[in-house]
Amino acid sequence: MMGLGYHGYDALQKIGGGAYNVPDGVDIRGRYNEEFSKILTKDALQFVADLQREFRNHIKYAMECRKEAKRRYNEGALPCFDLATRYVRDGDWVCASVPPAVADRKVEITGPVERKMIINALNSGAKVFMADFEDALSPTWENLMRGQVNLKDAVEGTISFNDTARNRVYKLNNQTAKLFVRPRGWHLPEAHIFIDGEPAAGCLVDFGLYFYHNFANFRRTQGAGFGPFFYLPKMEHSREAKIWNSVFERAEKMTGIERGSIRATVLIETLPAVFQMDEILYELRDHSVGLNCGRWDYIFSYVKTFQGHPDRLLPDRFLVGMGQHFMRSYSDLLIRTCHRRGVHAMGGMGSLHYAAQIPIRDDPKANEAALDLVRKDKLREVRAGHDGTWASHPGLIPAIMEIFMTNMGNTPNLIEKMKREDAANLTEEDLLERPRGVRTMEGLRLNTRVGIQYLAAWLTGTGSVPLYNLMEDAATAEISRVQNWQWLKYGVDLDGDGLGVHVNRELFGRVVEEEMARIERQVGPERFKRGMYKQACKIFTRQCTAPTLDDFLTFDAYNHIVLHHPKGTSKL
Numbered sequence: 001m002m003g004l005g006y007h008g009y010d011a012l013q014k015i016g017g018g019a020y021n022v023p024d025g026v027d028i029r030g031r032y033n034e035e036f037s038k039i040l041t042k043d044a045l046q047f048v049a050d051l052q053r054e055f056r057n058h059i060k061y062a063m064e065c066r067k068e069a070k071r072r073y074n075e076g077a078l079p080c081f082d083l084a085t086r087y088v089r090d091g092d093w094v095c096a097s098v099p100p101a102v103a104d105r106k107v108e109i110t111g112p113v114e115r116k117m118i119i120n121a122l123n124s125g126a127k128v129f130m131a132d133f134e135d136a137l138s139p140t141w142e143n144l145m146r147g148q149v150n151l152k153d154a155v156e157g158t159i160s161f162n163d164t165a166r167n168r169v170y171k172l173n174n175q176t177a178k179l180f181v182r183p184r185g186w187h188l189p190e191a192h193i194f195i196d197g198e199p200a201a202g203c204l205v206d207f208g209l210y211f212y213h214n215f216a217n218f219r220r221t222q223g224a225g226f227g228p229f230f231y232l233p234k235m236e237h238s239r240e241a242k243i244w245n246s247v248f249e250r251a252e253k254m255t256g257i258e259r260g261s262i263r264a265t266v267l268i269e270t271l272p273a274v275f276q277m278d279e280i281l282y283e284l285r286d287h288s289v290g291l292n293c294g295r296w297d298y299i300f301s302y303v304k305t306f307q308g309h310p311d312r313l314l315p316d317r318f319l320v321g322m323g324q325h326f327m328r329s330y331s332d333l334l335i336r337t338c339h340r341r342g343v344h345a346m347g348g349m350g351s352l353h354y355a356a357q358i359p360i361r362d363d364p365k366a367n368e369a370a371l372d373l374v375r376k377d378k379l380r381e382v383r384a385g386h387d388g389t390w391a392s393h394p395g396l397i398p399a400i401m402e403i404f405m406t407n408m409g410n411t412p413n414l415i416e417k418m419k420r421e422d423a424a425n426l427t428e429e430d431l432l433e434r435p436r437g438v439r440t441m442e443g444l445r446l447n448t449r450v451g452i453q454y455l456a457a458w459l460t461g462t463g464s465v466p467l468y469n470l471m472e473d474a475a476t477a478e479i480s481r482v483q484n485w486q487w488l489k490y491g492v493d494l495d496g497d498g499l500g501v502h503v504n505r506e507l508f509g510r511v512v513e514e515e516m517a518r519i520e521r522q523v524g525p526e527r528f529k530r531g532m533y534k535q536a537c538k539i540f541t542r543q544c545t546a547p548t549l550d551d552f553l554t555f556d557a558y559n560h561i562v563l564h565h566p567k568g569t570s571k572l
């Protein structure tokens with residue numbers, strides 16, 4: 001056992017030839033690397049450990065509450081507005097005013113915290129870059145620690161990348177996007193950092209290390225006295241936002257910066273959270289810069305929340321988009337809520353046809369068609385009153401920027417202009433309306449093919465991938481998984497293609513076999529053998545056929561990427 005940290009004295013942890021200098025109670029189980037040791041300094045680890053100790057019980061309680069809510073939904077309850085917090089929804093309060101540095105957020109590019117992509121994203125011409133430790137990142141030790149090194153260099157302005165194969169050096173432009181960072185969700189542990197004998201909360205590691213190393217530089221160079229800025233994912237209730245608010249206050253106090261310096265945009269990407277938008281903003285009112293429509297996780301959450309409701313099954317994945325009444329209602333209510341409280345209402349990632357289109361390099365006609373779908377979605381967003389939106393790829397930015405500029409003119413945002421009071425009449429029924437559309441055999445096949453390929457990439461350390469000309473990440477893969485699970489669980493008929501096939505385990509087994517053969521043909525036998533397709537298939541198939549739905553695809557899969565040093569992998 002290499003960790004000495006929690007035996008009551010400070011320790012130098014010898015791992016793989018080097019030594020992390022850890023404070024009392026902290027045990028690093030990830031590989032030693034000299035660069036990582038500049039992130040995992042004793043002071044920074046002490047900062048994370050202090051947060052962990054102060055908030056671990058709050059986090060555990062919030063996770064217990066999620067379980068309790070799940071139990072209620074599984075017994076037939078529906079998510080709804082909370083009578084007890086009506087005073088918050090009816091009250092006249094507003095959030096703290098928007099920091100000038102991020103008043104204009106017309107286009108935000110997102111991407112994993114990978115070195116070259118960080119430089120490309122910051123140089124992309126987008127107003128904001130959301131650097132992702134979440135949906136777009138496979139949380140291996142290497143990815144997380146390199147991500148922290150990269151962000152530190154980025155905030156210092158010294159980041160560079162030498163692409164020797166292409167003889168190209170990447171550096172930051174004079175003008176760059178403003179940086180937001182998305183830590184992991186509350187539910188994920190960080191199995192390479194133990195604090196007092198248990199894994200640290202992944203999000204506190206991501207937040208704590210980034211904040212500790214960058215708050216001063218960030219406020220000076222990027223935030224004009226504010227910041228750092230964050231995106232907060234996958235919350236289900238305002239009590240979880242309250243924990244984040246307390247974490248921010250604690251971090252501000254520990255570093256001596258003014259209260260309200262840190263600002264965060266919360267993704268509304270779970271079905272229960274749409275009924276808590278005012279409450280979430282209220283909890284974070286001194287630290288908020290708005291809400292964002294995280295549409296992919298939102299669709300995933302619709303299935304998850306209604307896992308016990310056979311009358312609410314989804315049609316094919318590509319039919320569930322912003323045109324569905326429940327999705328449009330969610331986006332409209334989000335805009336109304338944000339603008340009433342004086343903050344940004346951000347749009348999401350995607351196109352009109354319910355997929356996250358990316359540029360198609362080798363086919364100009366298909367590329368133009370993809371761009372056109374993206375333009376239509378962005379036009380819908382800006383006309384509805386969104387203040388800005390997400391782009392998955394630099395190649396989409398000019399088209400998206402043009403749509404927002406043309407429709408917003410010179411105003412940095414629509415907070416004052418588009419109050420959307422009409423959306424005040426949206427009801428619980430509007431927000432829960434069943435999605436319409438057909439189910440097809442091709443839908444089942446595509447879910448299977450995409451889910452397995454995504455997971456295979458994730459297991460080898462890549463968290464966002466292009467598949468069939470679309471962006472796939474943890475959120476979109478979740479839709480594939482839970483949709484298959486739901487269709488199997490309730491034995492649906494695939495009636496959309498005239499085949500009338502009934503989904504059961506036997507059919508699914510055949511589909512898995514055929515789709516695996518297809519993947520092998522598509523990627524070639526060599527890559528298929530070298531990749532993690534078989535392992536991915538095993539995990540994905542188990543989760544699709546499980547008697548009860550796993551909460552997260554990546555939770556179980558995480559065990560497969562935990563690499564404890566010096567002695568091979570271990571389970572949590």
Ligand SMILES: CC(=O)SCCNC(=O)CCNC(=O)[C@H](O)C(C)(C)COP(=O)(O)OP(=O)(O)OC[C@H]1O[C@@H](n2cnc3c(N)ncnc32)[C@H](O)[C@@H]1OP(=O)(O)O
Pocket residue numbers: 109110111112116117118120121132135136296297349358359391392393394464465466470471472473475476
């Ligand atoms: C549901 C959600 O949470 S959405 C948010 C999370 N998801 C994401 O952030 C996905 C972000 N996007 C991506 O990861 C990528 O665009 C992918 C994986 C979809 C496609 O990647 P690739 O196939 O490598 O794209 P492609 O080959 O066209 O890249 C061309 C160039 O653009 C760069 N690029 C592509 N996407 C991005 C990005 N999001 N940020 C910065 N640079 C990017 C590439 O690094 C490459 O640069 P280079 O020419 O200097 O080498």
Ligand SMILES: O=CC(=O)O
Pocket residue numbers: 135267269293294295296297298348349475
């Ligand atoms: O995080 C974004 C989403 O759509 O999910």
Ligand SMILES: [Mg+2]
Pocket residue numbers: 135233267269294296297475
């Ligand atoms: Mg998401």
